[in-house]
Amino acid sequence: MAELVGNLLVGQSGGPTAVINASLAGVIQEAGKHECIEEIYGGLNGILGMLNEDLIDINDEKRSTIEGLKHTPAAALGTCRYKVDFKKKPEKAAKDMDRLFEVFAAHNIRYFFYAGGNDSQDTSHKIHEEAIKRGYEMRVIGVPKTIDNDLPHTDSCPGYGSVIKYCAATVMEVAADVSSMATEEGSCCIIEVMGRAAGWITAGTALARRSEADAPHITLMPEIPFEEDKFLAKVKETVDAHHYCIVVVGEGLKNAAGEELGADKTRLDAFGHPVLSGAADALGEIIQGKLDTKTRTVKLGYAQRAAEHFASLTDSKNAVACGEAAVRAAIEGKSGYMVKIVRSGNNGSVQWSTGLQPLGDIANVEHFVPRTWMTEDGFLPNEKFMEYARPLIEGEVKVPMEGGLPKFAQFEKVRVEKKLSARA
Amino acid sequence: MAELVGNLLVGQSGGPTAVINASLAGVIQEAGKHECIEEIYGGLNGILGMLNEDLIDINDEKRSTIEGLKHTPAAALGTCRYKVDFKKKPEKAAKDMDRLFEVFAAHNIRYFFYAGGNDSQDTSHKIHEEAIKRGYEMRVIGVPKTIDNDLPHTDSCPGYGSVIKYCAATVMEVAADVSSMATEEGSCCIIEVMGRAAGWITAGTALARRSEADAPHITLMPEIPFEEDKFLAKVKETVDAHHYCIVVVGEGLKNAAGEELGADKTRLDAFGHPVLSGAADALGEIIQGKLDTKTRTVKLGYAQRAAEHFASLTDSKNAVACGEAAVRAAIEGKSGYMVKIVRSGNNGSVQWSTGLQPLGDIANVEHFVPRTWMTEDGFLPNEKFMEYARPLIEGEVKVPMEGGLPKFAQFEKVRVEKKLSARA
Numbered sequence: 139m140a141e142l143v144g145n146l147l148v149g150q151s152g153g154p155t156a157v158i159n160a161s162l163a164g165v166i167q168e169a170g171k172h173e174c175i176e177e178i179y180g181g182l183n184g185i186l187g188m189l190n191e192d193l194i195d196i197n198d199e200k201r202s203t204i205e206g207l208k209h210t211p212a213a214a215l216g217t218c219r220y221k222v223d224f225k226k227k228p229e230k231a232a233k234d235m236d237r238l239f240e241v242f243a244a245h246n247i248r249y250f251f252y253a254g255g256n257d258s259q260d261t262s263h264k265i266h267e268e269a270i271k272r273g274y275e276m277r278v279i280g281v282p283k284t285i286d287n288d289l290p291h292t293d294s295c296p297g298y299g300s301v302i303k304y305c306a307a308t309v310m311e312v313a314a315d316v317s318s319m320a321t322e323e324g325s326c327c328i329i330e331v332m333g334r335a336a337g338w339i340t341a342g343t344a345l346a347r348r349s350e351a352d353a354p355h356i357t358l359m360p361e362i363p364f365e366e367d368k369f370l371a372k373v374k375e376t377v378d379a380h381h382y383c384i385v386v387v388g389e390g391l392k393n394a395a396g397e398e399l400g401a402d403k404t405r406l407d408a409f410g411h412p413v414l415s416g417a418a419d420a421l422g423e424i425i426q427g428k429l430d431t432k433t434r435t436v437k438l439g440y441a442q443r444a445a446e447h448f449a450s451l452t453d454s455k456n457a458v459a460c461g462e463a464a465v466r467a468a469i470e471g472k473s474g475y476m477v478k479i480v481r482s483g484n485n486g487s488v489q490w491s492t493g494l495q496p497l498g499d500i501a502n503v504e505h506f507v508p509r510t511w512m513t514e515d516g517f518l519p520n521e522k523f524m525e526y527a528r529p530l531i532e533g534e535v536k537v538p539m540e541g542g543l544p545k546f547a548q549f550e551k552v553r554v555e556k557k558l559s560a561r562a
Numbered sequence: 563m564a565e566l567v568g569n570l571l572v573g574q575s576g577g578p579t580a581v582i583n584a585s586l587a588g589v590i591q592e593a594g595k596h597e598c599i600e601e602i603y604g605g606l607n608g609i610l611g612m613l614n615e616d617l618i619d620i621n622d623e624k625r626s627t628i629e630g631l632k633h634t635p636a637a638a639l640g641t642c643r644y645k646v647d648f649k650k651k652p653e654k655a656a657k658d659m660d661r662l663f664e665v666f667a668a669h670n671i672r673y674f675f676y677a678g679g680n681d682s683q684d685t686s687h688k689i690h691e692e693a694i695k696r697g698y699e700m701r702v703i704g705v706p707k708t709i710d711n712d713l714p715h716t717d718s719c720p721g722y723g724s725v726i727k728y729c730a731a732t733v734m735e736v737a738a739d740v741s742s743m744a745t746e747e748g749s750c751c752i753i754e755v756m757g758r759a760a761g762w763i764t765a766g767t768a769l770a771r772r773s774e775a776d777a778p779h780i781t782l783m784p785e786i787p788f789e790e791d792k793f794l795a796k797v798k799e800t801v802d803a804h805h806y807c808i809v810v811v812g813e814g815l816k817n818a819a820g821e822e823l824g825a826d827k828t829r830l831d832a833f834g835h836p837v838l839s840g841a842a843d844a845l846g847e848i849i850q851g852k853l854d855t856k857t858r859t860v861k862l863g864y865a866q867r868a869a870e871h872f873a874s875l876t877d878s879k880n881a882v883a884c885g886e887a888a889v890r891a892a893i894e895g896k897s898g899y900m901v902k903i904v905r906s907g908n909n910g911s912v913q914w915s916t917g918l919q920p921l922g923d924i925a926n927v928e929h930f931v932p933r934t935w936m937t938e939d940g941f942l943p944n945e946k947f948m949e950y951a952r953p954l955i956e957g958e959v960k961v962p963m964e965g966g967l968p969k970f971a972q973f974e975k976v977r978v979e980k981k982l983s984a985r986a
Contacts, residue, residue: 150742153743154738154739154742154743183745186745210738211735211738211739212735212738212739212741212742213742213743214742215742216742216743216744217742217743218743218745219743303966303967306967307871307967307968308865308869310967310968310970311635311636311865311868311869311870311871311968312863312864312865312868314578314634314635314636314868314970315578315635315636315864315867315868316864317636318574318578318636318637318638318639318640318641319577319578319637319640319641319642319643320640321607321610321642327863327864329865345965345966345967346967419843434863434864435861435863436861436862436863436864436865437859437860437861437863438860438862438865439736439751439858439859439860439861440736440739440740440751440858440860441732441735441736441753441860441862443739444735444736444738444739445732445735446735447731447735447871447872448871448872450966452966528965528966531965531966531967532965532966533966534963534966539958541769541952541955541956542727542769542874542876542952542955542956542957542958543727543730543731543734543769543770543955544731544734544735546734546738
């Protein structure tokens with residue numbers, strides 16, 4: 139394999155996580171070891187910034203800032219939800235591709251890394267194919283990232299271990315609170331977590347259960363259609379037994395007709411999905427109305443995916459490893475792959491490594507919680523899921539403190555001089 | 563002062579906090595040093611359990627469990643919202659008092675400690691007065707507890723430092739997330755925190771601000787009537803400047819007519835207050851509707867007051883000190899007081915100690931954030947507030963971990979044999 143000399147461009151895309159910056163640190167630190175990589179550029183706000191030629195020079199950042207990315211939530215480069223949509227907007231997509239390759243050529247970008255979820259891996263895949271079609275020599279590797287844990291072929295997705303560690307701890311703490319107030323009248327608390335289509339986060343909160351009596355007592359996953367009567371019977375049974383009931387619900391919970399309980403259909407996001415917000419409130423109203431049991435709700439929202447102060451060290455290390463592996467793969471001449479996480483060993487002593495999967499296998503394929511990993515009644519994950527999830531939350535990221543609050547790293551963002559005229 | 567020999571009864575009341583168990587540990591550990599205190603009993607679910615003679619023997623608990631209370635959220639003895647209400651239900655209240663003193667006499671209770679907020683201090687005050695009236699020798703000391711920080715005469719309330727430490731960190735993390743996604747379209751995130759009447763928690767999140775540009779950009783406190791036009795102008799100004807805006811709102815935010823934005827008036831709690839839930843959602847609808855700015859909400863709910871995993875060490879130490887001081891005061895012959903926290907020194911080197919305040923000065927008096935501690939436009943606390951709040955969040959409680967999640971202490975709850983017939 140002939141050595142490819144040139145510059146590196148890295149971007150971050152989609153919803154941030156507690157460890158997407160750890161992957162960025164992995165890319166940057168690994169890139170620094172290879173002389174064929176000359177400049178290291180970051181694209182601001184993902185593809186959107188790259189189209190506008192908004193690049194920063196990462197060699198102008200302090201080494202301590204790069205290391206600090208490993209305990210900094212959100213996307214240090216900024217992120218976007220912009221999609222190069224060849225299906226729905228083929229003309230605009232073709233124009234975007236032309237512009238992207240103008241930017242790549244203008245800055246001699248030969249190594250391209252993009253951290254993101256399904257849509258972002260699709261973007262990387264298209265860029266890889268376009269590079270071949272255009273005869274532009276560039277190596278493209280996708281870095282996995284999503285709290286939703288719904289990318290196929292990888293053991294797990296960086297971001298997932300941290301979000302379930304935080305959410306499970308929150309369930310334990312809320313359960314301690316609610317149970318300590320529980321009297322014969324009974325009470326219920328519903329905790330809403332993220333997960334539009336897949337119930338990975340919802341299921342992950344079951345790690346809070348150290349005994350049969352422990353919360354969460356019910357987990358409602360978007361994969362399993364909601365049946366009101368069965369649910370109310372289970373809530374009543376739980377309140378009768380323990381005087382309280384903790385329910386965790388994924389934001390995208392649907393009824394048998396496929397309608398989301400908490401969807402407000404008048405609001406759409408950039409991808410045309412309905413914005414969800416109210417699954418917990420919808421359930422709370424059902425419980426109060428039908429069972430007359432006092433019910434309160436918690437909606438963690440963005441707080442869950444940004445909760446660096448209780449992030450998983452295992453997750454963070456895997457995220458760094460994915461960034462490093464992406465660079466090594468590209469140096470070895472690979473292109474058109476996503477890095478994946480590979481697990482070996484059993485529950486007691488799991489070892490982690492990385493592998494590669496063709497981007498064509500990833501893009502727009504969603505990975506759901508297997509039905510066989512849930513109890514028969516569908517209200518909790520079973521031991522198969524627990525064995526899978528437990529190793530992902532091991533260890534805590536140490537965040538430096540200043541005045542009793544976390545101290546995060548921040549890029550200075552020294553801009554790379556623009557070489558093109560503004561995007562049309 | 564003649565030595566009073568007998569048993570001790572301690573209870574916990576009202577909404578739990580991250581450190582109410584630390585106060586309990588303080589009471590128990592201090593009591594163990596004094597021979598005149600023979601048995602140490604805990605009342606389950608506060609006054610409610612005491613009325614039912616549901617007592618546990620704390621001498622049967624492991625020493626490690628007592629120490630573990632210092633890193634365990636919620637109320638280890640259970641709590642209640644039961645009120646001995648002489649005003650509205652004088653006959654029932656008189657009957658309750660008769661029963662309580664039967665229980666006290668049956669178990670030779672001579673030391674009574676009750677940790678709680680306004681209503682609970684009122685209960686302690688009534689018990690103290692009744693003991694004198696009945697000629698029953700018993701020393702009654704209230705232990706302060708409330709995340710709301712609204713007890714008068716004390717520098718601060720145990721529970722408050724922890725809740726604002728967690729909420730401020732959450733604001734920092736959510737702000738990192740939202741700002742990293744911010745594009746020219748702008749976006750807004752509204753974080754709802756507890757505080758029905760007082761804005762102490764809302765104001766405390768401003769500790770997240772390390773520079774003028776930092777979140778929270780707007781804090782909306784229940785003390786300051788909400789003005790929609792002024793608010794929308796401020797949101798727009800912030801989004802124009804930073805492309806995003808983080809708003810923190812106290813659940814009890816009211817308009818000029820005194821109506822709560824998020825109140826659902828059909829639901830009432832045990833004290834007859836309307837249950838609040840939707841201030842953030844109400845604001846979100848206003849912003850989306852009037853400014854067309856994408857808005858998301860976070861509702862921390864019970865998670866904030868139970869967040870042991872990021873509790874303040876200063877708060878925890880003060881909570882322990884309050885429990886210890888209560889016992890010492892009683893041993894010295896005092897009765898009818900609440901322990902208060904006293905601060906000396908300045909911002910750089912604050913020292914903490916405790917004092918005593920007559921319960922009659924405390925009960926049912928609410929302490930609000932002074933208007934002079936807010937900026938002129940009322941949208942943020944000023945430096946006077948910050949100087950007050952900063953020392954309260956110093957240090958982190960170390961919670962032991964097991965399998966990547968917190969390990970909390972739990973009482974075995976060995977029951978004290980009942981000596982009375984069941985409560986009528």
